[in-house]
Amino acid sequence: MPTDRDLTTGPITRAVLSVSAPMSVGIFAVLSVGLADAYFLGRLGEAQLAAVGFLYPVTTAVTSLAIGLSAGATAALSQAIGRGDDRRSVARMALHALAFAVVLGIVAGGVIWLATGPLFAALGAGREVATEIRAYMGWWCVSFPALAAMMTVNAVFRAHGNAASAAIIMTSVAAVNVALDPVLIYGFGPIARLGTGGAAIATGIARVLSLAAGLIWAARRNYLSWDTAPFRGIGRSLRRIVEVGLPAAVSNAINPAGMAIVTGAVATLGETAVAGFGAATRVQTLALVPVLALSSGIGPVVGQNWGAAQVGRAQRAVRFTFLLCLVYGLALGVLLAVFAEPLSAIFASAIGDATFATTYLRWVGWTLFGYGVLVTGNAAMNARSRAVWSMGMSLSRIFVLYVPLAWIGVSVAGFAGIAAAAATANVAAAVAMVFAARANRLWPGALGLAERPKGTIEDAPGQLSHTGPTAG
Incomplete structure (x- = not known):
């Protein structure tokens, strides 16, 4: 069985990779569910496939709430573990995060269920497509509390340095979901179509089963406390979680919202351009899986080391992660420059779509390192309780750079202007993130910091006492 890992000792490179590597498998598994849904539903007809296109940005935005909460839980728990807090108090905080996730999931799921009709009508869904959307969203909303809770359980495992367990849970939910998809969509034996x-329904069953397994697993490892006063200190726990979780939720919702606006700019060139842009972004998402895994891995490493006052280790972890993003991003640029055309043909539905997708990938592929630096830097700042900074970075990339440049670029240079806007936003985000890391003491040598003795406490909100001098 995968075990806990103390991320405050040993080589920092091993600490980062030990948490990030398993998450690559888990994240790829989760992404495979969306691809499976699109494939199986697409075989039913155009209305079902169109429904997937409408559902994706809405469900992604709502899921951002759960992702943000899990980021807050990771930050609060990993810092507490690094400080050496009593294991029972850490487990109690994990229970508080889980309870809050369930409540948030029920409220958010209920609101979205009530708003489904007018929301998708405003997005332009026709009557036939709207019928398919309602058939999906009702069940999706019912199972959303299980998703929010499952993400929080994953955050608990990652905070303890046990990323392998989190990846197993993610992979399990994806495997169950994909296996149930054809059975429940098409029908099988006594099961109706x-x-x-x-x-x-397949998604909901997978979520509930994986949540149950995760809860049992976490309880057996004493990650959750069920003592005689399980809700002692819940107010303080929730403040620590929400101060990171709320801005992190906004940060995660920004990207799909911005992409929707950019898609509007692409739409001025016609449906073929939109289809090509969609194909390119699907390739891009899969190519960025290792970067997304790094963003999942850097959080616990920075959190534990910041809580343990090992500032130098946290800084070196961030520098190493940025370097990995640069090396991987440049290698990705080479691969996409060479294989953009065949990859586009796989994900596009027509030759015209593939042409647009190829243009995007060859331009933007060289700059994906910048997006990697942004998301890993955001995760590091969340873990260091600087979530407002990460939210500001995401907002700036999308609404200060990408969206305005996309609309200007499409009017001046057509689709090439869209690709140039994305590339510019990625590079600028990387440069800005390095300065932000220095400003927040997450870069080696920033403000002349030296690594402090273990046991001192940093100046993030939510700290209770000082046992020594803070870093200046």
Whole structure:
């Protein structure tokens, strides 16, 4: 069984990679669910496939709430573990995060369920497509509390340095979901054909089963406290979680919102351009899986070391992660320059779509290192309780750079202007993130900091006492 890992000792490179590597498998598994849904539903007809296109940005934005909460839980728990807090108090805080996730999931799921009709009508869904959307969203909303809770359980495992367990949970939910998809969508034996609703039911069953397994696993490892006063200190716990979780949720919702606006700019060139842009972004998402895994891994490393007052280790972890993003991003640029055309042909539905996708990938592929630096830097600042900074970085990349440049670029240079806007936003985000890391003491030598003795406490909100001098 995967075990806990103390991320405050040993080589920092091993600490980062030990948490990040398993998450690559888990994140790829999760992404495979969306691809499976699109494939199986697409075989039913155009209305079902169109419904997937409408559902993706909405479900992604709502899921950002759960992702943000899990970021807050990771930050609070990993810092507490690094400080050496009593294991029972850490487990109690994990229980508080889990309870809050369930409540948030119920409220958010209920609101989205009530708003489904007018929301998708405002987005332009026609009557036939809207029928498919309603069939999906009802079940999706019912299972959203299980998703929010499952993400929090994953955050608990990662905070303890046990990323392998988190990856196993993610992979399990994906495997169950993909296996159930054809059975419930098309029907099998006594099971009736459920169509689009069947895809959502498959997702719900997978979420509940994986959550149950994760809770049992976490309880057996004493990650959750069920003592005689389980809700003692819940107010303080939630403040620590929400101060990171709320800005992190906004940060995660910014990207799909910005992409929707950029898609509007692409739409001025016609449906073929939109299809090509969609194909390119699907390739890009899969190519960025290792970077997303790094963003999942750097959080616990920075959190534990910041809590343990090992500032130098946290700084070196960030520098190493940025370097990995640069090396991987440049290698990705070479691969996309060479293989953009065949990759586009796989994900595009027509030759015209593939042409647009190829243009995007060859331009933007060289700059994906910048997006990697942004998301890993954001995760590091979340873990260091500087979530407002990470939210500001995401907002700036999308609404100060990408969206305005995309609309200007499409009017001046057509689709090439869209690709140039994305490339510019990525590079600028990387440069800005390095300065932000220095400003927040997450870069080696920033403000002349030296590594402090273990046991001192940093100046982030939520700290209770000082046992020694803080770093200046």
